Amino acid sequence: MPGERTRGDALTQVFRIPEFRALWAAELISVAGDQLARIALAVLVYGRTGSAGWAATVYALTFLPALIGGLLLGGLADRYRRREVMVVTDVVRAVLVGLMAIPGLSLWALCALLVVVVLISAVHSAAQSALLPAVLPGEHYERGLAVRQITSQSVQLAAFAGGGLLLLVVSPVAALALNAVSFIVSAVVLRLGVAERPPPDRMTEDPGDPGAATEAAPPGRPRGSLLHDGIDALGQILSDPSRRALLCLVWLVSCYVVPEALAAPYAASFGGGPLAVGLLMAADPMGSIVGAFLFSRFVPAHRRSRLVGIIAALAGVPLALCILAPGLPVSILLWALSGALATGYLVQAQALFVRATPDAERGRVVGVAASGLVATQGIGVFAGGLLADVWDPTVAVAVAGVTGSVLAAVAALAWRSAGRSGRDVPVAATVDGGH
Numbered sequence: 043m044p045g046e047r048t049r050g051d052a053l054t055q056v057f058r059i060p061e062f063r064a065l066w067a068a069e070l071i072s073v074a075g076d077q078l079a080r081i082a083l084a085v086l087v088y089g090r091t092g093s094a095g096w097a098a099t100v101y102a103l104t105f106l107p108a109l110i111g112g113l114l115l116g117g118l119a120d121r122y123r124r125r126e127v128m129v130v131t132d133v134v135r136a137v138l139v140g141l142m143a144i145p146g147l148s149l150w151a152l153c154a155l156l157v158v159v160v161l162i163s164a165v166h167s168a169a170q171s172a173l174l175p176a177v178l179p180g181e182h183y184e185r186g187l188a189v190r191q192i193t194s195q196s197v198q199l200a201a202f203a204g205g206g207l208l209l210l211v212v213s214p215v216a217a218l219a220l221n222a223v224s225f226i227v228s229a230v231v232l233r234l235g236v237a238e239r240p241p242p243d244r245m246t247e248d249p250g251d252p253g254a255a256t257e258a259a260p261p262g263r264p265r266g267s268l269l270h271d272g273i274d275a276l277g278q279i280l281s282d283p284s285r286r287a288l289l290c291l292v293w294l295v296s297c298y299v300v301p302e303a304l305a306a307p308y309a310a311s312f313g314g315g316p317l318a319v320g321l322l323m324a325a326d327p328m329g330s331i332v333g334a335f336l337f338s339r340f341v342p343a344h345r346r347s348r349l350v351g352i353i354a355a356l357a358g359v360p361l362a363l364c365i366l367a368p369g370l371p372v373s374i375l376l377w378a379l380s381g382a383l384a385t386g387y388l389v390q391a392q393a394l395f396v397r398a399t400p401d402a403e404r405g406r407v408v409g410v411a412a413s414g415l416v417a418t419q420g421i422g423v424f425a426g427g428l429l430a431d432v433w434d435p436t437v438a439v440a441v442a443g444v445t446g447s448v449l450a451a452v453a454a455l456a457w458r459s460a461g462r463s464g465r466d467v468p469v470a471a472t473v474d475g476g477h
Contacts, residue, residue, distance in 0.1 A: 056186045061177045064235025065170065066189065068228040072132070073197050075224030078208065079139065082217035083156070087149065089214070100153060107157045111164025112416075116275070116409015119169035120402060125236045127169040131162045132229035136222045138162075143218035167412060172404035175396060176239065183397070184346065187389045188338035195327040195334075195385075242402035275406040287457035288395040291354050291387065293415055294453065296422035297446030298357055298384040301364075301377050301439045302326050303423040308435040311367070318370050325374045329381025337386035346390045351454020354391070357383035358450065361443025367436045380443070387450075 056062050087093075087100045119127055141147070142155050178186040208217070279285050301308065302323055309318035341349065360376035360383075368376065399407045422442065429438035 056178060056182050056189055059177065059182065061236050062174075062182075062186055064231050065174065065177060066186075066193065067235075068128075068132075068231040069170070069190065070193055070197065071224050071231070072228045073194060074200075075221035077197055077200075078217050079221040082214040082221075083152075086214035086218075087152075091149070096149065100149075100156065103153055103156045103160065107160040107164075110413065111161040112168060112409035112411075112413030115161060115165045116168040116413075117406040118165050119172050119405025119409065120242055121405075122241055123239060124169040124173040124241075124405070125232060125238060128166050128173075128236075129229045129233050131166040131169075132225045132232065135159050135162055135166075136225035136229070139218055139222040139225065143215050143222060145215055164409060164412065168405045168409035171396065171408040171412070172242075172401070173236075173239075175404070176401070177236075184389065184393045185338055187393055188334040191334040191385055191389055192331050195330040199324055199327050199331075242404075275403065275410045278403065278407060279410065282398070283460035284457060285395055285398050287453050287460055288391050288398070289411055289414070290453040291350060291391045291450060291457070292395060292411065293418040294354070294446055294449045295384055295388050296415070296418035296420075297442045297449065298361065298380055299326070299419055300422050300426035300442035301361060301380075304426055304430050304435050304438055307430050308364075308373070308439060309370070311435050312369055314370055321370070321374055322377060325377035326381035329378030330385040332378070333382030333385040334389055336382070337389065341386075347394060350387050350390050350394070351450060351457065353383050353387040354450035354454060355447045357387065358443035358445070358447030362440050362447070364436050364443070365440035 057066075083100050087096050138155050138159050142152055142159075174186060175183050212220070279289055305319045305322040309315070309322055314322075337346070337353075357380050360380040363376055364373060395411065396404060396408060426438045426442055429441055
């Protein structure tokens, strides 16, 4: 029946939009290159130093600078044409990673270049996230987010399986060179496949009345510094009950990534070896792929926003059951189920948050939100590690699940309260308007 075919093709409909195909392909290419580079850096540094501490430090540097990159530099995505921001950052990253591939480069220089690469990556992510709603109108936006989530998790699984094997064929230096090439390819795809759009209009404030908007600032020359943009974005989020609650829902996914970081001690608690660790680490991304697909295909669009808080709270229940020490097969199922539920609510919460943010402010606001997500994940993993040392890995995983469920319930109630006050009516209208 035609209706059934439309429903079955829901996710693939976004690929009929040429600009999304370009954005998706560019992201897929660069993410694959990044995953290969992370493994290559770990192998390169450990092989040169023999120090697990150095290897862990360099691996951490592929994430941590994003904490400040989104806050300090995300505003660039609101000052300039977003396509050009992505193209320029890709080219700059290609040059920097190419320098990292120079044989014999000192470790300090390698780390310095890596920090700059990750900082610039935060700008690219902010511009991409801000541009996506313009490329995918109406309900296509949620579908596009689901497709990106499925893709990123699939790449992560492929990296677990194939990254190490590839490094048996090519050297770590050659892998870094391939990553540099991936950025060039991404830049070309974006330049040719994404339409040129003017910079988002930025309104200046009347000096005599901070709350009064005056004429739009000239393109590329908005008022204030980049630091001011970041602080202003944070203030906007905190002052808006609806977005504040949605961001809490997004950030609390940090509770649900704790098990992946504890896979090794968790497996050791019941005598599991490296194979058990790998299966446990793969459970969450595999569940995420399934969850994004099922949520986007089978949950009616007009019900998704209503289910966000419920699904967010339920995502912690499977992890809480790990307190029973269920063994490897059941643990894999529980972790995969948690990953599926967490991804289902995360995609919708992100969509609601971005839709509630005016286009002219999306770059900096999304940059701050993304930085906070990285920070909370780091805090969650650190706290989970402490709990695993003090008590037991199964207890730590269970505590993470219970904490996530409780925080989700609180955030969901806050978001519902904001909706009753009428402050998030534009969000609901936007989401439901495309059905």
